[in-house]
Amino acid sequence: MSDVKVLTGPEVAAHSSRDSCWIIVHGKVYDVTDFLDEHPGGSKIILKYAGKDATEAYEPIHPPDAITTNLPVQKHLGAIDITTVAKVVKEVTDEEKHRQALLDARPPLDNVINLHDFEIVAKGVLPEKAWAYYSSASDDEITIRENRLAYQRVWFRPRILRDVSSVDWSTTILGQKSSLPVYISATALGKLGHPDGELCLTRAAANHGVIQMIATLASCSFDDIVNAAAPGQNFFLQLYVNRDREITRKYVQHAEARGVKGLFITVDAPQLGRREKDMRMKHVGDDAGAEVQKGQSDVKKDQGVARAISSFIDPSLSWKDIPWFRSITKMPIILKGIATAEDAILAYEAGVQGIVLSNHGGRQLDTARSGIEVLLEVTAALRLRGYLPDPKFEIYVDGGVRRASDVLKAIALGAKAVGVGRPFLYAFCSYGQAGVEKAIQIFREEFEMNMRLLGARTLDELVPEMVDATALTQHTVLSPQDNLYHAAYQPLAFAKFKESRL
DSSP states (O other), rough: OOOOOOOOOHHHHBBBBSBBBEEEETTTTEOOOOGGGTTTOOHHHHTTTTTOOOHHHHHHOOOOOOOOOOOOOGGGEEOOOOGGGGOOOOOHHHHHHHHHHHHHTTTOOGGGGSSSHHEEEEHHHHHHHHHHHHHBBBOOOOHHHHHHHHHHTTEEEEOOOOOOOSBBBEEEEEEEESSSEEEEEESSSSGGGGTTHHHHHHHHHHHHHEEEEEOOTTTSSSHHHTTTTTOOOEEEEOOOOSHHHHHHHHHHHHHHTTTTOEEEEEESHHHHHOOOHHTTTTOOOOTOOOOGGGGGGOOOOOOOHHHHHOOBTTTTTTTGGGGHHHHHHHOOEEEEOOOHHHHHHHHHHHSSSSSEEEEGGGGGSSTTOHHHHHHHHHHHHHHTTOOOOTTOOEEEEEEEOOSHHHHHHHHTTOOOOEEEOOOHHHHHHHHHHHHHHHHHHHHHHHHHHHHHTTTOOOGGGGGGEEOOOOOOOOTTOOOOOOHHHHHHHOOOHHHHHHHHOO
């Protein structure tokens, strides 16, 4: 005989106020009264479901164990007799109806032939708040656009009459085999765009031998992602450093114990940039929370999703902390967010195993240069000091990559591999796991074609002489417009008049 208490719908409905707030999630009843002001997405969204079944709102943006893990056991009130619960009638807005119609009218996946296609589809099928969070960049969004345009200022110098009947674009990244010279870079809050969230990436990466970087701010819990892995599948971990270093230590060491192969410490985010598309969403509701933030109270809830999920990040992080990280883990340490040759030199001298030349997808300091441009000065400076070549130190680039040809340009200029974030994100938001697998297939086909046309049979044959990067640092150079990118790009908006008053 079970001693689990069973409550009825009317009993729960009696607790529907700020003073006493009970909710139902996955057939269980919880007292969340004391948690209202600590919720990363604010109290308003919880109170909307006070005394009701909140499962439908809870499930897309929380790991399954979030509520059981973060509420004291005495707040777990018992099971619910589901037959006694009044059904919540969900209002479907005209906007949501239109979005669902677009979802039903998506192009068949076979018609998707490049990574830009995924972005256009995602723009149509994502909820407005999710699109704003994913697509936004800082201030005037100069850098996010420059990330793309920079690759078009690098021109190929192909070699001919080489036997390219067989070409091989496989590589190793931090000593781990990868079928592509590309890793899936960390992007946050995957469940904003798809019910399976980051697991779409995990399953597709497993099927194609690609390495996934797990985000600190993933919607799925770290363990859910690792538990979904195929035997032998490799992961990297992207780390936002918590103000509470003990939390960071436990997280890093848990990741190492679970077999993660590299620690990518984000170093360009002492404060998040002003991402105005996201900020115009302003009032954060049920979509704001990240697993890592549960139980934190000092959360900004009126400046968009990005601000709501980032308040735990430590702005005091500095070079003096690198020895501490080296002391708590044997994983290779990579600094993600290097933007100058000076800091690349300091990173090498600090004894880390690699750097990512990155401007955070254009989401931090606007008018920061692209990773591919920074690569030129970094490799020159490290070679000048005799630090390169060094097989124990790898350089990666991310931001703006939409073609395999972009990756080949970065490798020719000295990168070991390239991180790709938004294109894979848009792929699973549009088509789930199948979208990610199609994106990987597109990369494979483009690598094969471009390497043959370049006259490079392996990645080792990609040398600086195969590209002309003399225009890369000249920001006023005119070149043909990338029509696909510009068609997908959504311009920033001004403040709007209140139409209801007009």
